[in-house]
Structure formats: structure tokens, C-alpha cells
Amino acid sequence: xxxxxxxxxxxxxxxxxxxxxxxxxxxxxxxxxxxxxxxxxxxxxxxxxxxxxxxxxxxxxxxxxxxxxxxxxxxxxxxxxxxxxxxxxxxxxxxxxxxxxxxxxxxxxxxxxxxxxxxxxxxxxxxxxxxxxxxxxxxxxxxxxxxxxxxxxxxxx
Amino acid sequence: xxxxxxxxxxxxxxxxxxxxxxxxxxxxxxxxxxxxxxxxxxxxxxxxxxxxxxxxxxxxxxxxxxxxxxxxxxxxxxxxxxxxxxxxxxxxxxxxxxxxxxxxxxxxxxxxxxxxxxxxxxxxxxxxxxxxxxxxxxxxxxxxxxxxxxxxxxxxxxxxxxxxxxxxxxxxxxxxxxxxxxxxxxxxxxxxxxxxxxxxxxxxxxxxxxxxxxxxxxxxxxxxxxxxxxxxxxxxxxxxxxxxxxxxxxxxxxxxxxxxxxxxxxxxxxxxxxxxxxxxxxxxxxxxxxxxxxxxxxxxxxxxxxxxxxxxxxxxxxxxxxxxxxxxxxxxxxxxxxxxxxxxxxxxxxxxxxxxxxxxxxxxxxxxxxxxxxxxxxxxxxxxxxxxxxxxxxxxxxxxxxxxxxxxxxxxxxxxxxxxxxxxxxxx
Ligand code: FES
Ligand code: FES
Numbered sequence: 001x002x003x004x005x006x007x008x009x010x011x012x013x014x015x016x017x018x019x020x021x022x023x024x025x026x027x028x029x030x031x032x033x034x035x036x037x038x039x040x041x042x043x044x045x046x047x048x049x050x051x052x053x054x055x056x057x058x059x060x061x062x063x064x065x066x067x068x069x070x071x072x073x074x075x076x077x078x079x080x081x082x083x084x085x086x087x088x089x090x091x092x093x094x095x096x097x098x099x100x101x102x103x104x105x106x107x108x109x110x111x112x113x114x115x116x117x118x119x120x121x122x123x124x125x126x127x128x129x130x131x132x133x134x135x136x137x138x139x140x141x142x143x144x145x146x147x148x149x150x151x152x153x154x155x156x157x
Numbered sequence: 158x159x160x161x162x163x164x165x166x167x168x169x170x171x172x173x174x175x176x177x178x179x180x181x182x183x184x185x186x187x188x189x190x191x192x193x194x195x196x197x198x199x200x201x202x203x204x205x206x207x208x209x210x211x212x213x214x215x216x217x218x219x220x221x222x223x224x225x226x227x228x229x230x231x232x233x234x235x236x237x238x239x240x241x242x243x244x245x246x247x248x249x250x251x252x253x254x255x256x257x258x259x260x261x262x263x264x265x266x267x268x269x270x271x272x273x274x275x276x277x278x279x280x281x282x283x284x285x286x287x288x289x290x291x292x293x294x295x296x297x298x299x300x301x302x303x304x305x306x307x308x309x310x311x312x313x314x315x316x317x318x319x320x321x322x323x324x325x326x327x328x329x330x331x332x333x334x335x336x337x338x339x340x341x342x343x344x345x346x347x348x349x350x351x352x353x354x355x356x357x358x359x360x361x362x363x364x365x366x367x368x369x370x371x372x373x374x375x376x377x378x379x380x381x382x383x384x385x386x387x388x389x390x391x392x393x394x395x396x397x398x399x400x401x402x403x404x405x406x407x408x409x410x411x412x413x414x415x416x417x418x419x420x421x422x423x424x425x426x427x428x429x430x431x432x433x434x435x436x437x438x439x440x441x442x443x444x445x446x447x448x449x450x451x452x453x454x455x456x457x458x459x460x461x462x463x464x465x466x467x468x469x470x471x472x473x474x475x476x477x478x479x480x481x482x483x484x485x486x487x488x489x490x491x492x493x494x495x496x497x498x499x500x501x502x503x504x505x506x507x508x509x510x511x512x513x514x515x516x517x518x519x520x521x522x523x524x525x526x527x528x529x530x531x532x533x534x535x536x537x538x539x540x541x542x543x544x545x546x547x548x549x550x551x552x553x554x555x556x557x558x559x560x561x562x563x564x565x566x567x568x569x570x571x572x573x574x575x576x577x578x579x580x581x582x583x584x585x
Contacts, residue, residue, distance in 0.1 A: 034186075093184055099403075100403040136351045
């Protein structure tokens with residue numbers, strides 16, 4: 001039996017019917033075509049599927065779609081209009097904090113959540129906020145540099 | 158002429174911050190990786206895998222699975238009698254295990270389920286009934302080389318043996334004041350690219366071309382291997398590599414490719430197969446674990462005189478790039494250090510573990526654990542400075558490697574050691 005849920009996704013109100021056992025990750029990728037949300041493990045280990053729900057970072061592979069009823073979701077697709085990038089995205093580009101890019105959407109969203117709650121994070125705060133995001137191309141240094149530079153440029157506001 | 162070209166290139170790229178061409182798509186979530194590709198009318202595959210690491214398949218019953226709503230077709234070995242084995246260097250890996258044939262590791266495929274949804278395909282896997290005749294499962298290469306061990310492949314469990322010889326090993330040890338001998342073991346390692354194996358396939362009925370979008374590394378070798386396995390000309394196989402989410406050697410081997418090709422030809426519909434992380438761990442390659450017995454001779458003044466090495470390598474159930482990995486490991490047995498007298502032997506051995514293939518370093522990293530440990534033990538025993546000891550033995554232009562290659566270019570090991578010692582504050 002499907003459940004009707006209503007939520008805001010990247011600023012837009014949506015109403016859809018989902019199976020009760022469908023994960024948020026599956027709904028985003030398969031029903032809403034938000035393919036920027038990545039699956040690395042499907043088990044809460046890698047952070048590639050990170051999105052913001054009511055401004056908090058979640059592993060969308062571990063959350064059921066029905067749980068977002070009445071909530072607000074932000075994915076990598078909603079972070080910019082594609083032309084004017086978020087300062088975090090600009091900073092990732094500038095610092096070459098991207099190799100294969102598979103971890104990138106999750107990394108950026110975790111960093112975004114950090115800046116939402118702390119506009120002047122220290123290096124240690126950045127590392128802690130990204131601790132649940134794995135990068136197997138091992139670009140952690142550049143990723144941390146990118147976030148700190150975005151903070152310096154006022155990305156944290 | 159050449160100097161001119163180099164100069165021009167230097168001005169354009171070297172020392173400049175160059176943006177990755179696809180970084181913008183990646184940072185906005187718009188980059189299309191294989192599993193992001195969807196087609197209308199697409200079917201989903203799931204692979205029924207071995208139920209025991211070493212066993213004969215006696216019976217496979219797909220009747221219940223086939224009746225499940227949403228299941229379109231289940232392919233077993235009986236449907237593809239002409240399909241041949243595949244493999245990067247040796248064609249020893251079957252596409253599907255048939256009745257009376259042997260499964261050799263938990264990743265061997267018994268059936269390909271094709272269904273309207275991933276859920277139906279997954280459910281059908283559980284409904285396939287299998288009967289096997291179990292054999293001793295060998296997980297230790299030292300057991301595999303014993304006389305009474307069951308044979309994993311027809312020609313024996315030692316896939317091959319390689320030798321290495323330079324100078325006069327006896328003389329080398331005679332010149333030594335200290336001889337250090339130890340056994341080292343390294344472990345299996347998964348490359349764990351963040352993106353798992355994934356692919357989408359389409360069979361174009363007009364041109365009879367099979368189009369495959371796959372997270373894959375060696376497009377041309379893979380194309381040739383698929384073609385020989387399916388008995389088709391290479392031109393009938395087209396591989397497209399979308400943006401890839403890391404590989405590190407793991408995607409050099411065939412994974413989803415042939416299953417997709419068979420399913421696309423069978424159903425004439427777009428087909429998709431994405432492994433789970435668990436499946437990727439079980440079915441696809443690992444870094445080879447090495448057992449290294451190393452004997453090193455050195456003079457009182459700290460000059461290496463001899464290196465003798467015996468290596469036993471577990472390549473798992475299939476060869477993959479094992480032969481090349483083991484060769485390379487053997488050639489690196491002295492590391493970046495001058496040793497005049499070298500003798501080596503390496504056995505590459507089949508077991509019922511997941512097969513091993515390419516991973517960053519390709520055999521060289523395993524050996525480094527052994528020779529660098531030897532270097533540290535030697536300096537400890539001789540009470541000499543480990544940095545100085547390494548520097549006085551390190552390669553320079555003109556040095557010769559264990560396989561007698563003379564180095565003529567780009568030997569940076571001494572500078573590297575000095576810099577590393579500096580950064581580490583070694584002098585203090
Ligand atoms: S896919 Fe969700 S944490 Fe890895
Ligand atoms: S860039 Fe490849 S996993 Fe992070």
C-alpha cells in the first residue's frame with residue numbers, strides 16, 4: 001500500500017505516493033530524477049548519499065521516504081541554479097577538491113550543513129563534520145582546504 | 158625541436174592551476190555515471206551466485222523463480238552452450254556454471270535473472286533452488302600446494318612459477334657479514350572505489366551491435382574479451398565509459414559486461430545491472446596477498462650483497478592479472494636498492510578465495526613491506542642510521558634492477574629519501 005507524502009524539495013512543494021519501504025535515496029534518484037544523490041554502500045557507511053532534511057545532514061540510504069512528510073529537503077541540485085554556484089562549490093572547484101567526483105555531492109552537502117549551524121568553523125570542526133563522508137580517491141586535504149577557504153570568503157555568512 | 162616543444166608545454170600547463178574539464182558537472186551533481194542512465198522499458202538483472210566456494214553444481218531449478226510476477230527470463234548455462242570462458246591474461250573464468258561443472262568461489266555465477274524491476278529480480282534469486290556436491294574449500298595457498306589437495310583447476314593448483322637470477326647468490330652471501338632471513342605476509346585488500354560495478358546494455362536489432370555503458374577501465378581489451386567469449390566480431394561490441402566513480406584496478410576485469418550483453422540480446426530491451434557493495438566485495442578482484450620469505454646479506458659497513466626471495470601468491474579462484482602482478486612483485490624484490498646478487502622464485506597459486514587482480518602498485522606494494530622491514534631490521538642489528546644506510550644503497554642513474562634493467566632516466570629515490578627525512582625531522 002502506498003502512502004501519500006508532501007514535502008518541499010529544493011524549494012518546490014511536491015506531493016507523491018511512495019511505498020512504505022522505499023528509502024529516501026531511492027525516491028530522490030528514481031522518482032524525482034535527482035541523480036546527484038549517490039549510493040556508495042546503501043548501508044550508512046560512506047556518506048555519498050548525504051542530503052539535508054530540515055537543514056540537518058542525513059544518509060538518505062538509511063531514511064525512509066515516508067519520514068520526510070512535511071519536511072524540507074535540500075540536495076546538491078538545489079544548492080545552486082547551475083550558473084551561480086554556491087561559494088562551497090566554487091571553492092571545491094578552485095581547490096581541485098574533486099577527482100572522480102563520486103563523493104563530491106555528499107561532501108558538499110555535509111559541509112553545507114556545517115556552515116548552516118556554524119558560520120566560522122575551525123579546521124577541527126570541518127574534519128568532524130566530514131567524518132562520515134568517505135573519499136576513496138583520497139583528496140581529504142584539498143576538501144578541508146576548500147571548505148575553510150569558503151568560510152574565509154564569507155561562505156558561512 | 159624537442160626542447161622547444163617542452164618549453165611551450167611548460168608555459169601552458171606546468172605550474173598553473175588547471176580546472177578539471179568535468180569538475181563543474183561533478184560539483185553540481187549533473188555528471189552522468191553509469192547507474193544514472195535510464196531508458197524507457199528497461200529491465201533489471203540480478204545474478205544468482207555460488208552457494209559454496211568449491212562444489213559441483215548437480216541441479217538448478219528455476220521453475221519457482223520463473224513464475225514470479227515481473228520475471229521476464231532466467232538464463233542458465235544450458236541456454237548458452239557456445240559461450241566461452243573469459244579472463245584478462247588466461248581465459249579461465251566461466252560466464253555461468255553449468256550442471257556438472259564446478260563453482261570455484263562465492264562469486265561464480267549460476268544464473269542471470271532478468272525482471273521488470275530490481276525488487277522482482279532480487280526476489281527471484283531467492284527462489285532458485287540449487288543442489289551441489291561439496292568439495293574441500295581451500296582458503297590457504299599453502300594448503301593448495303600440498304600433494305593431496307583437491308585440484309581447483311584441471312592443470313593443478315600452481316598456476317605458474319617465475320624465476321629471477323642476477324649475479325652469483327652464493328658469492329653474495331659469502332661476502333656478507335650479516336644475513337637476515339624472515340617471512341612476511343600481506344593480506345587481501347579491496348580497492349573499494351566509491352562507485353560499485355554497474356552497466357547498462359542495449360542490443361540494436363538493425364546493426365546487431367551490442368552497446369554497453371559500463372563502469373570499466375580497459376575498454377579495448379574488454380571489448381576483445383567479450384567478443385571472443387560470445388563468438389562475435391569485435392565490431393559488434395561497443396563499450397561506452399561514462400564518468401567513472403573510481404576504480405583503482407578493480408574495474409580492469411569483466412564484471413557486469415557479458416551478463417548485460419546476453420540479456421540484451423535475449424530480450425531486445427535495455428537492461429541494467431548494478432552490483433551491491435557486498436556483491437562487489439564477493440565477486441570482483443582483490444589485491445593479492447603475498448607470502449614472502451626473504452633472505453638479505455649485508456656487509457658490516459652496510460652494503461647490501463645478496464637478496465634471495467621465495468614468494469607464494471594467492472590469486473584466488475581465477476588468474477585475472479595475477480601473472481603480471483606477481484612478475485612485477487618479483488622484479489621489485491630489492492626495492493630501490495642496489496643488490497649485485499639476486500635469486501628469486503614466485504609461485505602463483507589458485508585457491509577458492511575471491512580472485513585477485515590489479516590494485517594500485519600492481520604487486521610492488523606487497524614486496525615493499527618485506528624489503529623495507531628487512532632494511533629496518535638490518536640497521537637495528539648493525540646499529541647504523543637507517544636513512545644513511547638507505548642512501549648509500551639507493552639506486553642512481555646507471556644502477557641495475559634485479560631483472561638487470563639499467564636505469565638511465567628519472568631516478569629520484571635519493572632526493573625522495575632526503576626530503577622525507579627532512580620533513581619528518583629525522584636529524585633532530
Ligand atoms: S550510500 Fe548512504 S551512506 Fe553510503
Ligand atoms: S573524488 Fe573519488 S571518491 Fe572522492
